[in-house]
Amino acid sequence: MRPDGGASPALLRRIDGGFKLASAYPKSLVFCSGGIGRYGPSEASIIADRLTTLGLPPERLVLDEASLDTLQTVVAAHAADLRRARRGHPGRVGRGGAARRRLAGLDQGATA
DSSP states (O other): OOTTSOOOHHHHHHHHHHHHHHHHSTTSOEEEEOOOOSSSSOHHHHHHHHHHHTTOOGGGEEEEOSOOSHHHHHHHHHHHHHHHHHHSSOOOBOOOHHHHHHHHHHHTTOOO
């Protein structure tokens, strides 16, 4: 993210690459991950805005606006997949108590 809240050139390249993949697999969901770092807004919201501007339907997007590192993203993606399987549709990922407990367990060497 840039100080003005815009996407960096590297992020724009990743988003464009993701759009090409999403276009090649039109029935797949797209997981947009990234919390608010040094500068807002969240990286996930920047990704989602750009993807919808490029023409991707918003119902294909799953947003994780809380994760700040790879481990948090993995846990959030797993939680989103479980919720989607239970409900039959994508949703917004949050940092609920269960996710925090899972992260704590992983930090202590427990298996997920």
